[in-house]
Amino acid sequence: xxxxxxxxxxxxxxxxxxxxxxxxxxxxxxxxxxxxxxxxxxxxxxxxxxxxxxxxxxxxxxxxxxxxxxxxxxxxxxxxxxxxxxxxxxxxxxxxxxxxxxxxxxxxxxxxxxxxxxxxxxxxxxxxxxxxxxxxxxxxxxxxxxxxxxxxxxxxxxxxxxxxxxxxxxxxxxxxxxxxxxxxxxxxxxxxxxxxxxx
Amino acid sequence: xxxxxxxxxxxxxxxxxxxxxxxxxxxxxxxxxxxxxxxxxxxxxxxxxxxxxxxxxxxxxxxxxxxxxxxxxxxxxxxxxxxxxxxxxxxxxxxxxxxxxxxxxxxxxxxxxxxxxxxxxxxxxxxxxxxxxxxxxxxxxxxxxxxxxxxxxxxxxxxxxxxxxxxxxxxxxxxxxxxxxxxxxxxxxxxxxxxxxxx
Numbered sequence: 477x478x479x480x481x482x483x484x485x486x487x488x489x490x491x492x493x494x495x496x497x498x499x500x501x502x503x504x505x506x507x508x509x510x511x512x513x514x515x516x517x518x519x520x521x522x523x524x525x526x527x528x529x530x531x532x533x534x535x536x537x538x539x540x541x542x543x544x545x546x547x548x549x550x551x552x553x554x555x556x557x558x559x560x561x562x563x564x565x566x567x568x569x570x571x572x573x574x575x576x577x578x579x580x581x582x583x584x585x586x587x588x589x590x591x592x593x594x595x596x597x598x599x600x601x602x603x604x605x606x607x608x609x610x611x612x613x614x615x616x617x618x619x620x621x622x623x624x625x626x627x628x629x630x631x632x633x634x635x636x637x638x639x640x641x642x643x644x645x646x647x648x649x650x651x652x653x654x655x656x657x658x659x660x661x662x663x664x665x666x667x668x669x670x671x672x673x674x675x
Numbered sequence: 676x677x678x679x680x681x682x683x684x685x686x687x688x689x690x691x692x693x694x695x696x697x698x699x700x701x702x703x704x705x706x707x708x709x710x711x712x713x714x715x716x717x718x719x720x721x722x723x724x725x726x727x728x729x730x731x732x733x734x735x736x737x738x739x740x741x742x743x744x745x746x747x748x749x750x751x752x753x754x755x756x757x758x759x760x761x762x763x764x765x766x767x768x769x770x771x772x773x774x775x776x777x778x779x780x781x782x783x784x785x786x787x788x789x790x791x792x793x794x795x796x797x798x799x800x801x802x803x804x805x806x807x808x809x810x811x812x813x814x815x816x817x818x819x820x821x822x823x824x825x826x827x828x829x830x831x832x833x834x835x836x837x838x839x840x841x842x843x844x845x846x847x848x849x850x851x852x853x854x855x856x857x858x859x860x861x862x863x864x865x866x867x868x869x870x871x872x873x874x
Binding site: 654658 | 700701702703704705778779780782786787789790791792793794795800803804807830831833834836837838839840841842844845847848849853854857858860861864865868
């Protein structure tokens with residue numbers, strides 16, 4: 477029984493991680509379900525066993541998976557410096573490096589799917605909104621811990637995430653680190669203008 | 676002959692504007708070619724008459740169309756104030772209003788398609804890159820005219836566009852003006868920090 481359960485979990489996990497990667501690369505509609513199932517080494521039967529709601533239900537799980545993966549990258553980047561302005565600068569360098577290493581494919585795991593979901597797939601849209609909120613909270617906590625006000629921390633976290641998201645897209649389309657590195661410098665400058673002077 | 680030509684141009688233009696709108700809403704793959712042709716009041720025959728390369732060739736023309744439409748919105752927003760920091764703030768309010776009026780559907784005309792195109796459709800990707808470059812030049816020219824250095828103007832224009840792009844996505848997904856309005860305040864503050872003091 478244990479072996480069966482482990483094997484079953486293995487298939488479910490492979491479906492989720494494969495869906496996450498394919499959706500990161502081209503969004504939900506660009507990902508044919510048959511190709512996804514094949515790349516995950518699964519069957520259509522196992523897909524509907526684990527996800528009775530089919531592709532949309534799998535997409536929601538895949539977004540939660542991408543959410544956590546990107547959150548881990550954010551945590552790593554934000555921990556590189558105690559100073560929040562320097563940390564966000566270092567984070568953008570980390571993102572630029574990871575993006576170039578992936579041949580400009582591994583950008584934000586949810587942007588493409590998020591845009592497709594607006595007004596069409598409410599559960600997928602909600603999962604994307606939850607991912608953004610989760611990432612914003614990580615930046616917000618870093619800023620709060622550095623002495624910024626609650627309002628400034630919340631607002632800056634929003635702009636940091638949105639600027640990184642837009643710069644990732646531009647870096648992918650232009651196959652260049654520049655949009656991210658420039659965004660990093662500007663976000664650092666912006667955050668520094670809010671950091672309370674230390675005594 | 677004139678009537679025929681006008682009617683022919685009419686079909687071509689309808690194919691392009693319909694493709695632009697559908698791609699703005701969900702990207703390239705979410706737009707089934709048969710639905711597109713039907714919504715444009717055209718036929719598959721006329722599609723291949725005007726665009727022998729089919730959907731991808733039409734997509735390139737649609738991106739150029741969306742490029743010019745969004746450029747017009749940028750020009751309007753940037754002209755609202757002489758001061759570049761105030762102008763970018765006013766531009767984000769304009770974008771937020773247009774986005775809410777469209778039920779959060781009419782975001783950036785190319786982001787969804789751009790992400791799908793990376794490493795898959797070089798000509799579509801190049802058209803998206805050209806649109807970003809065109810929009811950046813409009814912001815850059817405004818900043819240059821206000822006395823910022825060439826380097827600052829180029830870099831700030833890049834971040835303004837990328838921040839607006841990311842904030843548009845977040846506004847659409849969260850169905851809220853806030854990401855754009857907050858981005859507007861932060862971009863204004865950032866730009867103001869580069870504006871040379873007037874004598």
